[in-house]
Amino acid sequence: MRVNVKVNGVSYERDVEPRTLLAYFLRESCGLTGTHVGCDTSSCGCCVVVVDGDRAVKSCTLFAVQADGHEVLTVEGLAEGGKLHPLQQGFWDQHGLQCGYCTPGMLLTSYALLKHNPDPSETEIREGLAGNLCRCTGYQNIVKAVEQAARSKREEQP
Amino acid sequence: MSAELKHEGSLGVAMKRKEDPRFLQGKGRYVDDISLPNMLYMALVRSPYPHAEITSIDISEAMKVPGVKAVITGKDLDAAGLGWLPTFHGLDKQMVLAVGKVLFQYQEVAAVFGENRGAAADGAEAVQVEYKPLPVVADPFMAKADKVILRPDRERKTNHIYHWEVGDRDRTARALASSPKRIKQRIWFQRCHPAPLEPCGCVAQFDTMGRLQFFVTSQAPHVYRTALAIVTGIPEDKIHVISPDIGGGFGNKVPVYPGYVCAIVGALKLARPVKWIETRTENLTSTGFARDYHMDVEIGATEEGRVTALHVATTADHGAFDAAADPTKYPAGMFGVVTGSYDFPVAHAEVDAYFTNKAPGGIAYRCSFRVTEASFAIERAMDILADELHMSGADLRRKNFIRKEQFPYPSPLGFTYDSGDYHKTLDTALEKIGYNDLLKEQAAKRARGELMGIGISTFTEVVGAGPSKHFDILGIKMFDSAEIRIHPTGAGIVRTGTKSQGQGHETTWAQIVAEELGLDPQNIMVEEGDTDTAPYGLGTYASRSTPVAGAAIAMAARRVREKARKVAAHLLEVGESDVEWKEYKFQVRGVPAKSVSMKEVAFAAYTNMAQNEPGLEATYYYDPPNMTFPNGTYVAVVDIDRETGESKVRKFLAVDDCGTIINPLIVEGQIHGGLTEGFAMAFMQEIQYDSEGNHLNTNFTDYLVPTSLETPHWETAKTVTPSPHHPIGAKGVGESPNVGSPAAFVNAVMDALSPLGVRHLDMPLTRDKVWRAIRDAEAGKKQS
Numbered sequence: 001m002r003v004n005v006k007v008n009g010v011s012y013e014r015d016v017e018p019r020t021l022l023a024y025f026l027r028e029s030c031g032l033t034g035t036h037v038g039c040d041t042s043s044c045g046c047c048v049v050v051v052d053g054d055r056a057v058k059s060c061t062l063f064a065v066q067a068d069g070h071e072v073l074t075v076e077g078l079a080e081g082g083k084l085h086p087l088q089q090g091f092w093d094q095h096g097l098q099c100g101y102c103t104p105g106m107l108l109t110s111y112a113l114l115k116h117n118p119d120p121s122e123t124e125i126r127e128g129l130a131g132n133l134c135r136c137t138g139y140q141n142i143v144k145a146v147e148q149a150a151r152s153k154r155e156e157q158p
Numbered sequence: 159m160s161a162e163l164k165h166e167g168s169l170g171v172a173m174k175r176k177e178d179p180r181f182l183q184g185k186g187r188y189v190d191d192i193s194l195p196n197m198l199y200m201a202l203v204r205s206p207y208p209h210a211e212i213t214s215i216d217i218s219e220a221m222k223v224p225g226v227k228a229v230i231t232g233k234d235l236d237a238a239g240l241g242w243l244p245t246f247h248g249l250d251k252q253m254v255l256a257v258g259k260v261l262f263q264y265q266e267v268a269a270v271f272g273e274n275r276g277a278a279a280d281g282a283e284a285v286q287v288e289y290k291p292l293p294v295v296a297d298p299f300m301a302k303a304d305k306v307i308l309r310p311d312r313e314r315k316t317n318h319i320y321h322w323e324v325g326d327r328d329r330t331a332r333a334l335a336s337s338p339k340r341i342k343q344r345i346w347f348q349r350c351h352p353a354p355l356e357p358c359g360c361v362a363q364f365d366t367m368g369r370l371q372f373f374v375t376s377q378a379p380h381v382y383r384t385a386l387a388i389v390t391g392i393p394e395d396k397i398h399v400i401s402p403d404i405g406g407g408f409g410n411k412v413p414v415y416p417g418y419v420c421a422i423v424g425a426l427k428l429a430r431p432v433k434w435i436e437t438r439t440e441n442l443t444s445t446g447f448a449r450d451y452h453m454d455v456e457i458g459a460t461e462e463g464r465v466t467a468l469h470v471a472t473t474a475d476h477g478a479f480d481a482a483a484d485p486t487k488y489p490a491g492m493f494g495v496v497t498g499s500y501d502f503p504v505a506h507a508e509v510d511a512y513f514t515n516k517a518p519g520g521i522a523y524r525c526s527f528r529v530t531e532a533s534f535a536i537e538r539a540m541d542i543l544a545d546e547l548h549m550s551g552a553d554l555r556r557k558n559f560i561r562k563e564q565f566p567y568p569s570p571l572g573f574t575y576d577s578g579d580y581h582k583t584l585d586t587a588l589e590k591i592g593y594n595d596l597l598k599e600q601a602a603k604r605a606r607g608e609l610m611g612i613g614i615s616t617f618t619e620v621v622g623a624g625p626s627k628h629f630d631i632l633g634i635k636m637f638d639s640a641e642i643r644i645h646p647t648g649a650g651i652v653r654t655g656t657k658s659q660g661q662g663h664e665t666t667w668a669q670i671v672a673e674e675l676g677l678d679p680q681n682i683m684v685e686e687g688d689t690d691t692a693p694y695g696l697g698t699y700a701s702r703s704t705p706v707a708g709a710a711i712a713m714a715a716r717r718v719r720e721k722a723r724k725v726a727a728h729l730l731e732v733g734e735s736d737v738e739w740k741e742y743k744f745q746v747r748g749v750p751a752k753s754v755s756m757k758e759v760a761f762a763a764y765t766n767m768a769q770n771e772p773g774l775e776a777t778y779y780y781d782p783p784n785m786t787f788p789n790g791t792y793v794a795v796v797d798i799d800r801e802t803g804e805s806k807v808r809k810f811l812a813v814d815d816c817g818t819i820i821n822p823l824i825v826e827g828q829i830h831g832g833l834t835e836g837f838a839m840a841f842m843q844e845i846q847y848d849s850e851g852n853h854l855n856t857n858f859t860d861y862l863v864p865t866s867l868e869t870p871h872w873e874t875a876k877t878v879t880p881s882p883h884h885p886i887g888a889k890g891v892g893e894s895p896n897v898g899s900p901a902a903f904v905n906a907v908m909d910a911l912s913p914l915g916v917r918h919l920d921m922p923l924t925r926d927k928v929w930r931a932i933r934d935a936e937a938g939k940k941q942s
Binding site for chain 2: 017019024027028032033034035036037038039040041043044046074075076078079084088091092093095097098099100101102103104107125126127129130131132133134135136137138139140141142143
């Protein structure tokens, strides 16, 4: 089937098998391997992307054909003009990553979280990230990273 | 050296990680990110039965599936002499694809190669295998009876794999018999799985010259190269192993798995690259599990609480093949560290391992080979002894600690502990957490019938395998290596035989070089994992990177410095003996104003070296003189809901002594992560099989990884007792929190339940297990 998905502002028009998951469409048809796959049951959240601006979606729960005509943001689209997104900067400053495998999903879930709640409490961040597993960090520094990003985004606003 | 002399990135500086920008931008290169032109995908057919005879395999339907290129079975491999592969510690071998019979559920039976993921998976579905079920040996106690012999391929017709023991059996028995106080407890450390978020996988291809290029999620790429040469007969120079970025390892990515051999065979047979990435279910059901030790622990003591003897007898479940990756001479790993932090006059430990119809493994899951099991056993048992003596666990520990003046301390089970100050670490922890106030709070709560517990664990690890006189894997001594090249402009590259899987080597290795050579760590590139370029090393597991490769880096840097000193003497126009290395530069002895930086010397080494050999590089293979012994005190505070059995970890403090700290940011991150995995084992994780050998939790909906919601808040602190034999005094830290914390959690829960008379529960302490214990205890009280 022919689909056209706008990923990080670029249109990708591709032929896919109907059973192709969005995660594999991004990785194998678009060559955007920053989106990872860590389980078979939509439990781990490594594959989270943002659809249509503010919806965090596990891209292994969506078929590529369901994303036809939609806009997808992946980790490759976060930095702008060579400048890290405040979330990326927060994860770096706060040591919010180790092996890096869960990181793209964590970043995009946090991105959607901050769209809906620019000033989340620690509890709200922990609730917001509960669908993303991390085996390395124990989450504490990830929470701090999201707090830092929220702070710096608020400071950016006039 | 004063603090202000520290330059950016030298030892002890919390430098941000150099590897992060690529991971943060989706530019990491994990094995599944590698795509080669014309690449095929492989899928495996796995057994639905835990023990069954294979009566037939029919691949004809599979070959009709569009896109399927080939199917290989055990018979094909057997014919090529590849039916079995040796396990790493050399005491057993493992079937690559089953021939004759299967020995565990999800065992590899056939490999299918297709044009894409879907074709390979469809082909695997279409392979028809007929089985005749056989009686199942579901646990090691059943295995002992030898009614069903699982491995008739072995010379000895028994399920018993080995008996291992250390210490003095007779003296220990006598000391126990004459001790006025004794406790005995069966403690089971349940079967767990490391479950890194990235599953295992590989891409194999042969180039036009017949050379194998093998990308693989390996914690030990050089050992893989040698093992592949031995298994396949391909000359070792024709094998190039590349371990790209790894999404977590935790010991799971040390063994060579059957899928890897199949992918290589497929690539050879079909003359096309082959990718195999396992699914989460395949990861949990067939790759290296950990623990599964049933430990009978016995301690003797005086009335006053001085320990007199320790005996531990363990029954180990190793699954269908003995695929533990322990050093050759240590089938039960470093279990001999079971005397822990305590000065036992005598001890004896023994382990008997058995085959069962379960997945093979027994790997070192974030642990230096069975140290986690040993540490849990002694730390639980010390609390049980404290209860018996009506003493606090803290007082009993304090009374029996190895004192700091006793180091180097020869343990009764054969180790020489390098350094520590256990009293200081315990005191630091108790003061920092407000132990006395917690005791008062607990007394008040107990009076109201509330369940609050304080758990202490004062563990000692043994890591950094290891000295060549004792340690080898497949005969290869467990040294590690570093090669440093300093470029003309003072930048450089360091390569080691280890392989980071999130530990941050690209940063910490650069910091060691920066400290030793006074160069900018931002311009010291670190490269690992490529066997064509990295010097030979045994890899990253068992907390050995910093103790062994970290030492090799420091020693290689000192060799570079010695070579640089000759060039510096030339530049300073003095004799070499008049040049001293001080404050990160070379200066004329006694004339600080006359100095040259390493950067200047590096340039001269290529441009103005006089009579000296050009260039500035060195290699060092480090054979550690001893292991290192990181230690710590962990304190957990737990509240239990009497109605639901839910345990809430309200407070947790980890005081770690890992010797010299290279990067405090990374050390703290390692501790947070290890504590979270310890928490998972204590409260959530168990690989379960039913009595028929069926694997019950085959994915993340059943095998639980803690989320941000359950994970407690971690507090950390430190004491620093440098290792006297390590060049920079470092001991390693990545595994301490995983080793030391389970006992702190369980001791806290048992402390909370002690007013009810509950003495011990095995992990995981799930809500329902704790609730049942409370209910049974209350029912028992009513009856009596």
